[in-house]
Amino acid sequence: MQEHLTEIIVFTFLFLLVSGMGFVAARWRRPQDLASLDEWGLGGRNFGSWITWFLVGGDLYTAYTFVAVPALLWSAGAMGFFAVPYTIVIYPMVFLVLIRLWSVSHIHGFVTPADFVRARFGSPTLALLVAITGIVATMPYIALQLVGIEAVLKSMGVTGHLPIIIAFAILAAYTYQSGLRAPALIAFVKDTLIYVVILVAIIVIPAKLGGWGAVFDAAEAKFAASPAPGDGILLNANNQLQYITLAFGSALALFLYPHSITGVLASRNRDVIKRNMSALPAYSLLLGLIALLGYMAIAAGTTPIGKDNNTIVPRLFDQMFPDWFTGVAYAAVGIGALVPAAIMSIAAANLFTRNVYKEYIKRDASDADEARVSKITSLLVKVGAVACILFLDTGFSIDLQLIGGVIILQTLPAVALGLYTRWFHRGGLIAGWAAGMTAGMVLLYNVGNPATGKLHFAGSAFPLERLGLDTKMTVYAGILALAVNLVVAALGTVLARSMKLADGGDATRPDHYLADEGDPRVKDLDLTPGTH
Numbered sequence: 443m444q445e446h447l448t449e450i451i452v453f454t455f456l457f458l459l460v461s462g463m464g465f466v467a468a469r470w471r472r473p474q475d476l477a478s479l480d481e482w483g484l485g486g487r488n489f490g491s492w493i494t495w496f497l498v499g500g501d502l503y504t505a506y507t508f509v510a511v512p513a514l515l516w517s518a519g520a521m522g523f524f525a526v527p528y529t530i531v532i533y534p535m536v537f538l539v540l541i542r543l544w545s546v547s548h549i550h551g552f553v554t555p556a557d558f559v560r561a562r563f564g565s566p567t568l569a570l571l572v573a574i575t576g577i578v579a580t581m582p583y584i585a586l587q588l589v590g591i592e593a594v595l596k597s598m599g600v601t602g603h604l605p606i607i608i609a610f611a612i613l614a615a616y617t618y619q620s621g622l623r624a625p626a627l628i629a630f631v632k633d634t635l636i637y638v639v640i641l642v643a644i645i646v647i648p649a650k651l652g653g654w655g656a657v658f659d660a661a662e663a664k665f666a667a668s669p670a671p672g673d674g675i676l677l678n679a680n681n682q683l684q685y686i687t688l689a690f691g692s693a694l695a696l697f698l699y700p701h702s703i704t705g706v707l708a709s710r711n712r713d714v715i716k717r718n719m720s721a722l723p724a725y726s727l728l729l730g731l732i733a734l735l736g737y738m739a740i741a742a743g744t745t746p747i748g749k750d751n752n753t754i755v756p757r758l759f760d761q762m763f764p765d766w767f768t769g770v771a772y773a774a775v776g777i778g779a780l781v782p783a784a785i786m787s788i789a790a791a792n793l794f795t796r797n798v799y800k801e802y803i804k805r806d807a808s809d810a811d812e813a814r815v816s817k818i819t820s821l822l823v824k825v826g827a828v829a830c831i832l833f834l835d836t837g838f839s840i841d842l843q844l845i846g847g848v849i850i851l852q853t854l855p856a857v858a859l860g861l862y863t864r865w866f867h868r869g870g871l872i873a874g875w876a877a878g879m880t881a882g883m884v885l886l887y888n889v890g891n892p893a894t895g896k897l898h899f900a901g902s903a904f905p906l907e908r909l910g911l912d913t914k915m916t917v918y919a920g921i922l923a924l925a926v927n928l929v930v931a932a933l934g935t936v937l938a939r940s941m942k943l944a945d946g947g948d949a950t951r952p953d954h955y956l957a958d959e960g961d962p963r964v965k966d967l968d969l970t971p972g973t974h
Contacts, residue, residue: 446598449760452769453598453776457609460631460777464616464624464784471623478809479553482621483792483816485708487548491717493626497785498705498718499725500629502529502696504583505590505779506843508636508732513751515736516744519665519674521681523733528689528696529726533719536697540719541712542861542955543703549954549961554789555703555857556797562860564946565868566801571875572853573797576700577790579850583699584786584823585830586843587779589752594772596747597756607828609776610783614824617784618817622708625784632781635774637728639759643738643771644731647762651741657734660741675737680914684903687918695847695920698854700789701782711959783827791819844902845886848920852878855931861955868946870934878927885919 468476476482489497507525514522543558552558555576560569588606595605616624648654658675665674677685696702709715739758747753759771795816800807807815856871866874888908891900903916938945 446760446765448765449598449769449772450600452766453594453772456631456635456770456773457776460628460780461612461616463627463631464613464620464780467616467623467627468620470620470627476621477813479792479795479812479816480551480809482813483553483788484704485622485626487708488710489626489708489714490710491714494705494709494714494718495721496629496633497622497626497708497781498702499722500625500632500778500781501701501705501785502722502782503636503725503729503778504587504782505775506586507729508775508778509590509593509752509755511729511733512736512739513746513754515733516739516754517673517736517751519661520677521673521685522736523730524685524689524692526726526730526733528693529729530723531690532693532696533722535693537716537719539858539861540697540706541715544706544709544712544715545957546861546950546954547707548959549957550949553707554700554793554796555698555853556793559856559860560797560801561949562864563856563866563868563871564948565872568856568868568872568875569797570801571872572856573793575849575853575875575879576793579846580700580786580790581823581826582830582843582846583701584783584790584827587783587786588827588830590775590779593750593752594756594775596750596753597760598772609780610824610828613780613783614787614821617787617820617824621817622704622785622788625781625788626708628777628784629781632774632777635770636778639771639774640728640731642767643735643759643762647735647738647742647758650762651738657737657741661737664740681916684916684918687921688902691851691918691920691924692847694854694858694924695851698850698857700793701786704785704789704792713958783824787820787823787827788816790823791816794819845899848882848886848902848923849879851920851924852882852927854924855928864948865935866931867935867938867943869938869943870931870936873934874927874929874931877930878923881926882919882923885922889919 471486471488480487511522511525543555546552546558550557550561552561554573556569556573559572560566588610591606591609595601648657651657651660662675668674697706706715709718735755735758739754742758742761744754744758744761746757756772756775759768763771795812799815800812804811852875855866855874859866885904886902887898889899889901889904890897902919904919904922905916906913
């Protein structure tokens with residue numbers, strides 16, 4: 443640890459600096475009262491273009507991304523680039539969807555996607571399923587932010603779980619006090635550090651290694667000698683379908699996550715969302731540069747600490763930069779964990795408060811009650827995330843992140859399609875969710891990894907030969923599960939209509955999806971008990 447003293451000092455200073463900003467954020471744009479989900483959980487719904495850009499970008503591009511994507515390229519090659527196209531195609535895909543969600547949420551005071559589903563389909567049961575799905579998919583995502591911090595701490599020679607527990611205790615404290623304003627303010631520092639570190643890295647490291655030609659030649663030589671048939675700097679016939687479906691499925695899932703929607707609902711108006719969907723692909727350029735760090739590590743002969751591939755990027759920085767700049771790079775990764783972890787815990791807490799506590803426990807809960815419960819729940823969510831790291835194998839939790847995408851995709855028919863059509867019957871959507879979730883779990887159960895010895899739940903690449911097809915190709919399990927969901931939801935809707943089963947009322951109107959800032963209408967959501 444002594445040889446990393448400078449790195450530890452720089453890392454600690456910057457970490458404490460942004461933590462202080464997290465506490466100060468409670469006074470930033472402070473309203474008269476923070477005791478409501480609109481203020482604590484959505485920052486007053488008043489963030490402009492720049493704040494939203496940093497907040498959403500800081501939310502979607504997490505610390506795990508910064509260490510895992512290049513680590514995947516280091517170990518498997520071109521397959522790791524799937525993260526780049528999916529973060530490009532997602533923004534035009536969700537452009538029109540998110541502005542409709544913002545408008546209807548502005549009119550009715552929705553805080554969560556489950557709030558919208560409750561009003562759109564008149565079904566508290568369906569809303570509960572959407573809420574539970576969001577919480578379950580988000581929990582391992584929060585835990586995985588710790589993977590980035592762990593990788594940095596390991597590279598500095600800091601072992602044990604106490605530093606991580608302290609870091610998340612600080613995170614819990616300022617999130618409890620400041621709500622969404624804390625990660626919104628910290629995101630400015632986090633993104634600035636990331637941009638500086640990566641831009642320096644892509645100039646300095648290749649220059650030290652003899653240029654980009656030498657970097658790619660080294661990567662090609664490594665994969666040419668690899669016994670794994672899917673590894674290489676180019677895709678092959680066996681992994682192209684997996685690459686395409688994983689990129690497309692991940693794109694569909696990205697803005698279904700509750701924390702992604704939270705950042706959008708905090709925007710001031712529709713134009714803010716439009717500008718951000720146009721500008722956020724700049725992060726995709728950065729992500730592509732980050733991914734190339736994996737090939738640089740190959741050329742530099744970087745090796746991980748033990749079997750933890752997530753330490754590849756921190757080790758590369760330690761190898762190629764002076765100690766003070768390495769400390770800045772480590773801080774960028776560590777702070778990169780704080781922003782998404784805070785937003786994720788707030789989003790999960792809002793789901794519990796609105797769609798479990800208020801719906802089933804205390805229907806007459808006041809705004810202050812909601813804020814109090816959400817604050818407490820956000821603490822419990824972080825405790826659960828830390829427990830995942832303390833008591834579960836890290837490799838297992840990484841597999842859970844892959845499973846999370848399969849899980850959250852099952853809310854697409856109710857949330858995303860529901861913004862455009864009321865054709866689906868609530869019974870059909872519930873049946874589709876159950877079928878899709880079951881199919882997803884069965885598919886994931888049958889995904890093994892001979893390299894690690896895991897026979898089940900070892901990733902999301904489902905081998906098509908298990909469906910009786912004579913091929914070695916794999917496909918993203920989430921796409922297959924979503925297809926089952928949609929088919930069952932459609933058939934269930936047709937059956938329910940033919941049997942004239944009662945459907946829930948729709949509390950929204952077509953003009954609600956077009957409202958913008960300044961609309962005089964206020965919250966008119968009627969969450970009366972339903973039969974489903």
